[in-house]
Amino acid sequence: MASEDAAGVGNPADLGDIQRRHWQSTYDANPSMYGEAPSAPAIHAAEIFAAAGARTILELGAGHGRDALHFARAGFTVHATDFSNAGLRQLRERADSEALEGLTAGIVDVRDPLPLPDESFDAVYxxxxxxxxxxxxxxxxLVREIHRVLRPGGIFFYTVRHTGDAHYGAGVDHGDDIFEQDGFAVHFFPRSLVDRLAEGWELRQVDDFEEGALPRRLWSVVQARR
Structure with missing residues (x-):
């Protein structure tokens, strides 16, 4: 658990480092913890990217790669990133076993500027x-960095749990709408944050959907670089 200041709110930098170690050990202990099939958002995103004529995709937070593999199988060139080397190792092993071309993977900490050139991707997922x-x-x-690495007209597709989720407000309160349960910290999005992230973009859609057994409640957001 993160160290706490006098107000009882965890230090975001410390919490991020703790979460990184937690995800690393989780992937080591539970290979393919989310299954082999791509997520429903990835299937939807691939359709949107194809319709927009995208060829190159940057995935942030790829985990063990079930969605990155789906994009690569669909013919996209994919660069998958995560802060867990354990997850990316599983991704590389599966890509090698299928002889998939056009898929690369690398460690990225999204708290830092993205180590990627300007206007180098057609889509970010x-x-x-x-x-x-x-x-x-x-x-x-981070969204400012995503804008930078996207080509003009490029598509950013993201999903987030929101404040209508059943777990919002439960567990350890780290402030800034971040709550931790069972070692996993989640930043639950109010709609105002979605709108803030769309400033300077063309916001194309915000859809509510459910995932998992709870179920988790999420938004999928599609916005394009102007």
Whole structure:
């Protein structure tokens, strides 16, 4: 658990480092913890990317790669990133076993500027990455970086758990709408944060959907770089 200040709110930097170690050990202990099939958002995103004529995709928070593999199988060139080497190792092993071309993977900490050139991707995909243990200001900075690495007209597709989720407000309160349960910290999004992230973009859609047994309640958001 993160160290706490006098107000009882965890330090975001410390919490992020703790979460990184937690996800690393989780992937080591539970290979393919989310299954082999791609997520429903990835299937939907691939359709949107194809319709937009995208060829190159950057995935942020790829985990063990079930969605990145789906994109690669669909013919996209994919660069998958995560802060867990354990997950990316599983992704590389599966890509090698299928002899998939056009798929690369690398460690990226999204709290730092993305180590990628300007206007280098047609699309960016992030399934629940933005609702990890990131402060609102870190999320805003990350979306600014995503805008930078997208080509004009490029598509950003992301999903986040929101404040209508049953787990919102439960567990350890780290402030800034971040709550931790069972070792996993989640930043639950109010609609105002979605709108803030769309400033300077063309916001195309915000859809509510459910996932998992709870079920988790999420938004999928599609916005395009102007």
């Amino acid at each position: 992030a399934h629940m990455l933005l609702c990890m243990a990131l402060s609102s200001e870190q999320i805003v900075a």
